[in-house]
Amino acid sequence: MSAPDPTTGPAEPAAVDPARLRVLVVDDMQLMRDMAAAMLRAQGIGTVETCDDGAAALAALDRIAAAGLTCDLMLLDLNMPGMDGIEVLRHLAERGYEGQIALFSAESARVLRTAETLARAHNLNILGFVEKPLTDIAIAGLLRKLATGGARAVIDADEPLSEAELLDGIRLGQIEIMVQPKVAMATRQPVGVEALARWRHPQRGVIGAGQFIPLAENGAAAEPLFEAILGLALRAAAHWRAEGLSLQMAVNLSTANLTRLDLPQRIASAVSEHGLRPGDIVLEVTESRLIEDQTAALEVLTRLKLKGFNLAIDDFGTGYSSLEQLQRFPFEEMKIDRQFVGMAAQDQAARAIVSSSVRLARKLGMTTVAEGIETRLDWDCAAEQGCDVAQGYFVAPPLKPEALPGWIATWLSRRD
Ligand code: C2E
Numbered sequence: 528m529s530a531p532d533p534t535t536g537p538a539e540p541a542a543v544d545p546a547r548l549r550v551l552v553v554d555d556m557q558l559m560r561d562m563a564a565a566m567l568r569a570q571g572i573g574t575v576e577t578c579d580d581g582a583a584a585l586a587a588l589d590r591i592a593a594a595g596l597t598c599d600l601m602l603l604d605l606n607m608p609g610m611d612g613i614e615v616l617r618h619l620a621e622r623g624y625e626g627q628i629a630l631f632s633a634e635s636a637r638v639l640r641t642a643e644t645l646a647r648a649h650n651l652n653i654l655g656f657v658e659k660p661l662t663d664i665a666i667a668g669l670l671r672k673l674a675t676g677g678a679r680a681v682i683d684a685d686e687p688l689s690e691a692e693l694l695d696g697i698r699l700g701q702i703e704i705m706v707q708p709k710v711a712m713a714t715r716q717p718v719g720v721e722a723l724a725r726w727r728h729p730q731r732g733v734i735g736a737g738q739f740i741p742l743a744e745n746g747a748a749a750e751p752l753f754e755a756i757l758g759l760a761l762r763a764a765a766h767w768r769a770e771g772l773s774l775q776m777a778v779n780l781s782t783a784n785l786t787r788l789d790l791p792q793r794i795a796s797a798v799s800e801h802g803l804r805p806g807d808i809v810l811e812v813t814e815s816r817l818i819e820d821q822t823a824a825l826e827v828l829t830r831l832k833l834k835g836f837n838l839a840i841d842d843f844g845t846g847y848s849s850l851e852q853l854q855r856f857p858f859e860e861m862k863i864d865r866q867f868v869g870m871a872a873q874d875q876a877a878r879a880i881v882s883s884s885v886r887l888a889r890k891l892g893m894t895t896v897a898e899g900i901e902t903r904l905d906w907d908c909a910a911e912q913g914c915d916v917a918q919g920y921f922v923a924p925p926l927k928p929e930a931l932p933g934w935i936a937t938w939l940s941r942r943d
């Protein structure tokens with residue numbers, strides 16, 4: 528048996544068979560679409576689909592997902608009548624599109640770079656950009672990058688995620704946070720952000736919270752995952768504070784966290800190590816999780832409260848506990864679930880749930896946050912029902928922490 532050769536570097540990423548890749552070309556000009564598709568096929572790409580506008584592209588993605596398949600690369604034209612490329616990027620972010628994107632445009636490199644920055648702020652995977660007219664060399668370069676950096680879809684994507692894999696990911700620093708702003712409805716002023724966890728997996732791409740938080744719910748990963756997320760959130764909050772931005776930072780707590788009686792002390796130490804105060808932090812707990820282990824949860828929450836942390840009841844209205852149970856827990860904030868907020872403008876029953884939640888919150892001295900404000904109509908309706916704070920795609924999607932200061936400037940100058 529020969530010893531490993533010390534002169535060779537890390538192994539090259541496994542080459543991806545182009546025949547297994549699916550590429551979606553989105554351009555309003557037929558000539559461009561046909562040219563790009565022909566070039567992609569000539570390079571061995573197995574499936575090439577074309578769409579003539581943004582709406583068609585989103586529909587195609589839905590169709591692909593419904594068939595249990597993935598789109599590995601979208602070649603996206605920025606200038607299109609109707610829904611333009613920038614708007615498509617926002618929709619892709621909302622849908623948690625995990626494939627790669629290459630921006631495709633006759634615009635100047637500066638415009639393309641701005642679009643790229645925006646896409647990255649949305650946590651989308653941008654492979655690069657290609658200027659028009661397309662060349663074989665540009666396409667080949669793009670596919671080379673796809674085969675190495677963006678090989679996500681081909682590597683064991685069918686294998687379910689495991690707790691062991693998550694523990695490795697935490698250890699290797701693959702957990703990240705996005706921050707979603709909350710703004711006061713009366714003044715539009717940003718009042719805080721919520722940290723939302725993401726897992727930047729080297730093979731599977733960016734994995735959303737819904738897919739991996741449950742893996743940690745009661746097992747060995749619960750503690751290290753929470754520590755990692757809390758650390759990232761506190762670091763971001765401390766950084767903004769140093770720059771003169773004072774925003775509350777909200778972090779989600781899981782059931783497993785709530786049964787750990789040493790949690791209040793651990794959070795308090797971490798907060799003070801970052802030069803922050805407990806009043807700068809909001810801890811969000813869901814109503815349904817609360818009822819699972821009432822005694823421990825009540826003790827943990829009461830001690831957090833005594834230390835000066837703000838507590839929020841999350842997804843309000845979806846749990847099974849009766850409304851009176853709210854009185855037993857010392858919450859400052861009620862987050863009204865997006866299923867009611869999102870329906871309130873059209874549906875009278877949803878509107879009634881929102882308005883009675885607001886009334887109850889007021890009686891108990893709590894602030895209300897309307898979750899899932901997606902449109903101006905949702906905003907107006909939530910404001911009319913008396914909600915204090917808004918959160919949702921209409922205000923901002925979850926952003927990379929470094930994109931927050933830029934977002935604030937844009938938001939405060941927006942007039943819609
Ligand atoms: P949540 O705490 O209710 O967070 C809000 C979720 O709604 C986020 O999904 C956010 O991206 C999404 N969202 C925000 N605005 C809108 C909107 O206008 N429309 C729609 N349709 N959705 C919107 P995300 O990040 O995938 O998180 C899902 C859930 O996973 C969270 O729900 C939370 O319960 C849990 N989670 C996320 N991060 C963490 C974490 O760090 N720790 C724990 N324990 N749970 C987390």
Ligand code: CA
Binds near residue numbers: 811841
């Ligand atoms: Ca939450």
Ligand code: CA
Binds near residue numbers: 841842862864898
């Ligand atoms: Ca929520």
